[in-house]
Amino acid sequence: MSVKQTAWQIMIGCILFAAGIGLVQMTSTQPVGLKKMVAVPVILLILAAALVLMKLYMNGEQIFMSAIYLLTTLTFLNNAFFSISAGFFSLFLYRIMLIAAFALFIWRMREKGTYISQWQQIRVKGILGFFSAWFLYGLISLLWAHSVTDGLKYMSLLAMGMGFVFLVVMYIQRMDQVVTFYSIWLVMTVFVMGIGFYNHFTLNHLPNTSLYLGPAYKQHYPTSVFFNQNDFATFLSISFFLYLACMRQMKNGYIKAFGLLGAIAALYLILLTESRASLLGIFAGVAIYVWLLLPRVLKKWSIIAASGLVVIGIAVFSAKIYSTFYDLFLASQIAHSFSEPLPSNIARANLMKNAWHFFTNSYGFGVGAGNVSYYLAHFSIFDTDQVVEVHNWLLELMTNFGFAVMLGYISLYAYLMFTLYKQYKWADTRSAKMIIEGLFAAMLSFLVSSISPSSISNLYFHWVFLGLVIAAVNMLKNKQRLKLW
Secondary structure (H helix, E strand, C coil), X not given: CCHHHXXXXXXXXXXXXXXXXXXXXXXXXXXXXXXXXXXXXXXXXXHHHHHHHHHHHCCHHHHHHHHHHHHHHHHCCCCCCCCEEECCEEECHHHHHHHHHHHHHHHHHHCCCHHHHHHHCCCCHHHHHHHXXXXXXXXXXXXXXXXXXXXXXXXXXXHHHHHHHHHHHHHCCCHHHHHHHHHHHHHHHHHHHHHHHHHHHHCCCCCCCCCCCCXXXXXXXXXXXXXXXXXXXXXXXXHHHHHHHHXXXXXXXXXXXXXXXXXXXXXXXXXXXCCHHHHHHHHHHHHHHHHHHCCHHHHHHHHHHHHHHHHHHHXXXXXXXXXXXXXXXXXXXXXXXXXXXXXXXXXXXXXXXXXXXXXXXXXXXXXXXXXXXXXXXXXXXXXXXXXXXXXXXXXXXXXXXXXXXXXXXXXXXXXXXXXXXXXXXXXXXXXXXXXXXXXXXXXXXXXXXXXXXXXXXXXXXXXXXXXXXXXXXXHHHXXXXXHHC
């Protein structure tokens, strides 16, 4: 054994000893606040020990990729099993791991040429540029925001999400790496769905959820690691199609069965949540999935037929459509007894009207990052029954950041879907087809179901999903480029 290895082992022993003392303190009868103070350094010490141990047997790239995969895995735990509040900011396991991943990223900057070669393989630089512009505009918008504190909270969430996407796109550039990322989503969703079934059958919920010790008549709703059942349903509306594509494209019988059971479980849990938006997202995703698989000639005729049905439907039900639209958006505000809850459809419409009012009053520049909730709480002109979240992702973006950012996000989303569709004809492996089919349908499903959660900004899986899609598009474009050469 070399002196260097002996030194490393001594260091590992010291770190593990210190971590052990910390764990003893955490499990002792000390006050909760003290335990939380000890928890962070203990976790950091364990991560440091793991890093030192990996350094003995792995090179820098292998260590960094392991950190990326571990980070991705931890995002699915949300804040369910570990959370430390530090003022207006909370530390979860994946946030600690994100800090560790960026520390490794900076550490690896010592290796000359590492980042240049990685950056040269990126074909989605425009998307990363849009994220940078979006973040910069968000910081500038704090100049006119009413609540700078809310704005800083929102920008911290944005920074973590965009930082994750950057790391993923920078380092997950091969087919096997994208498949590993995809597989982590499938495997961790099994764990997340298991907790959802536990919620439903035992009527018990995790402490981080809104139904923990909540009303008895709501206890049957599955929430898993999420704040409420609507957040969970939106996550499942993505996972359903990832499982479905896995079942369709994988040849191994066990993996096919895994995909089929996963899709069935996801759909069943969505039904248990009673999230209508997520069910609508599933229908939309299935429709575009079937359309993707149609022969080229039938694709054209299916679009014509669908357009015709839409026109006929609008003509037949025009009176009903106009009446509903008038009641919700044009008529005077409906008075109701404040001893009873406002009907959900009216509350949703009022949220949209308030958000539109704030947007127009800001001359299209937005009220400032994270400030739409502040405006709904203090400046609403339509009754929302004290609900202060927009419940519409695109409208939330537009109201917070203005028309330009919302249009940019829609354009980015459309570009990603269009690129996946165009790349489908180049797909020559089952893995490539699985990735394209699953992500293509899931993107539309998410866009529709995103009107269900109160806000998407605090749902980190949105950024994990975007990271997977952008990394897949980047990898496919690189693969196509190599074929053309």
